[in-house]
Amino acid sequence: xxxxxxxxxxxxxxxxxxxxxxxxxxxxxxxxxxxxxxxxxxxxxxxxxxxxxxxxxxxxxxxxxxxxxxxxxxxxxxxxxxxxxxxxxxxxxxxxxxxxxxxxxxxxxxxxxxxxxxxxxxxxxxxxxxxxxxxxxxxxxxxxxxxxxxxxxxxxxxxxxxxxxxxxxxxxxxxxxxxxxxxxxxxxxxxxxxxxxxxxxxxxxxxxxxxxxxxxxxxxxxxxxxxxxxxxxxxxxxxxxxxxxxxxxxxxxxxxxxxxxxxxxxxxxxxxxxxxxxxxxxxxxxxxxxxxxxxxxxxxxxxxxxxxxxxxxxxxxxxxxxxxxxxxxxxxxxxxxxxxxxxxxxxxxxxxxxxxxxxxxxxxxxxxxxxxxxxxxxxxxxxxxxxxxxxxxxxxxxxxxxxxxxxxxxxxxxxxxxxxxxxxx
RNA sequence: GGAGAGGUGGCCGAGCGGUUGAAGGCGCACGCUUGGAAAGCGUGUGUAGGUUUACCCCUACCGAGGGUUCGAAUCCCUCCCUCUCCGCCA
Numbered sequence: 010x011x012x013x014x015x016x017x018x019x020x021x022x023x024x025x026x027x028x029x030x031x032x033x034x035x036x037x038x039x040x041x042x043x044x045x046x047x048x049x050x051x052x053x054x055x056x057x058x059x060x061x062x063x064x065x066x067x068x069x070x071x072x073x074x075x076x077x078x079x080x081x082x083x084x085x086x087x088x089x090x091x092x093x094x095x096x097x098x099x100x101x102x103x104x105x106x107x108x109x110x111x112x113x114x115x116x117x118x119x120x121x122x123x124x125x126x127x128x129x130x131x132x133x134x135x136x137x138x139x140x141x142x143x144x145x146x147x148x149x150x151x152x153x154x155x156x157x158x159x160x161x162x163x164x165x166x167x168x169x170x171x172x173x174x175x176x177x178x179x180x181x182x183x184x185x186x187x188x189x190x191x192x193x194x195x196x197x198x199x200x201x202x203x204x205x206x207x208x209x210x211x212x213x214x215x216x217x218x219x220x221x222x223x224x225x226x227x228x229x230x231x232x233x234x235x236x237x238x239x240x241x242x243x244x245x246x247x248x249x250x251x252x253x254x255x256x257x258x259x260x261x262x263x264x265x266x267x268x269x270x271x272x273x274x275x276x277x278x279x280x281x282x283x284x285x286x287x288x289x290x291x292x293x294x295x296x297x298x299x300x301x302x303x304x305x306x307x308x309x310x311x312x313x314x315x316x317x318x319x320x321x322x323x324x325x326x327x328x329x330x331x332x333x334x335x336x337x338x339x340x341x342x343x344x345x346x347x348x349x350x351x352x353x354x355x356x357x358x359x360x361x362x363x364x365x366x367x368x369x370x371x372x373x374x375x376x377x378x379x380x381x382x383x384x385x386x387x388x389x390x391x392x393x394x395x396x397x398x399x400x401x402x403x404x405x406x407x408x409x410x411x412x413x414x415x416x417x418x419x420x421x422x423x424x425x426x427x428x429x430x431x432x433x434x
Numbered sequence: 435g436g437a438g439a440g441g442u443g444g445c446c447g448a449g450c451g452g453u454u455g456a457a458g459g460c461g462c463a464c465g466c467u468u469g470g471a472a473a474g475c476g477u478g479u480g481u482a483g484g485u486u487u488a489c490c491c492c493u494a495c496c497g498a499g500g501g502u503u504c505g506a507a508u509c510c511c512u513c514c515c516u517c518u519c520c521g522c523c524a
Contacts, residue, residue, distance in 0.1 A: 052484065055493045062453090065505040069452040072504090082504040089504085253481085385481080
């Protein structure tokens with residue numbers, strides 16, 4: 010969330026910077042009045058509490074001397090009634106303010122382009138070249154089913170639409186991809202591996218911004234107040250929730266493999282075929298906690314770390330810088346990696362790397378203590394996919410397919426597949 | 435799931451219901467001391483909110499939330515977490 014003081018001091022300035030996202034941000038105006046009430050109520054309540062404290066101390070002294078204190082006791086009782094009333098009101102105001110505050114997205118970074126939607130996103134760079142085929146390339150569903158790597162029908166039977174069973178070499182390839190990515194990120198790119206829970210509580214979902222605004226996107230459990238994670242970002246960022254980190258320990262870099270669970274509400278009809286948009290998919294996520302002044306540079310590194318996987322697999326891709334209107338709710342700046350998919354003759358997102366600045370850190374209360382002293386300040390959090398395994402699987406099948414229907418295993422992966430060089434029936 | 439024990443500041447560890455934000459110790463920072471270091475001595479050392487140019491001051495926080503009381507870290511209730519034993523289980 011944004012800093013309440015900043016909003017209070019200059020709501021119009023905040024609003025005009027938010028406007029680049031599009032939308033009206035009425036929450037911002039709506040919280041000003043209850044915030045004002047809250048502060049006045051708080052001041053009054055605190056001065057009453059001060060009075061109460063002093064009187065109570067006097068009661069103690071009188072009683073020790075064996076004197077009568079019933080008059081003072083009665084006075085405190087009266088004060089207590091006022092305090093209770095005031096506190097109830099103040100709490101209600103505070104809750105209103107919090108609700109509004111949680112509904113306001115992060116401010117777009119000044120450096121990112123204007124624009125209303127993805128058409129205004131900027132291509133930062135390209136890597137590699139499109140593979141040339143002497144035949145009409147098939148899509149991953151055809152390839153996967155013909156080679157008996159994927160089974161969508163039976164997955165629908167046991168779970169429903171938007172699920173898949175990876176089978177045989179397909180399951181092996183998926184595992185290989187996950188291990189390969191974890192190894193690259195931990196051994197070459199300096200991340201520490203974390204293997205977190207896949208079910209988390211409400212506080213965690215609120216810490217990273219999934220709740221309260223995006224509840225309909227989450228799977229929840231019926232008998233316990235737990236949610237299935239939509240990304241490892243949630244457990245890993247919340248790993249340091251309510252903590253004050255040592256400045257020298259920053260940046261802290263974690264890589265975590267988890268499955269991700271998303272309801273995909275509101276995406277009916279979109280990408281209904283294949284692995285592109287599933288309710289459950291696998292991902293290696295990169296998460297960083299950085300000093301505020303270094304987060305911009307750390308984002309650049311994060312993007313490169315994600316890219317390194319695609320380079321090693323020799324997959325053609327491009328890096329996009331998202332415009333203000335296409336930015337996610339909590340992000341201040343985002344780069345997407347888009348991999349080339351020959352069957353669709355287009356690029357598809359395979360990684361999204363964002364700087365959240367202090368937005369998540371404030372929600373989750375993750376701070377760092379300055380070596381030089383002074384108040385702890387909020388760290389900056391960043392994360393990005395490194396990469397989404399399901400979509401990487403798609404890219405491999407499609408880009409490495411051959412005319413005879415088989416698929417070549419990229420060299421970097423072979424040691425993860427017991428030397429397997431080719432996927433065939 | 436059942437029985438028991440416990441959750442206090444960066445860490446350890448005290449804390450008859452009354453001025454305790456919290457003794458003491460460790461750690462850390464600064465200063466003195468020293469040729470230098472150690473030891474020693476001295477001072478300081480939580481977070482959030484309100485107010486303030488700043489200092490100060492005020493309020494809250496001793497797992498969380500309620501309650502009793504003029505007054506709660508200390509009493510009561512609920513919940514969470516940790517540990518030990520039993521049961522169950524991959």
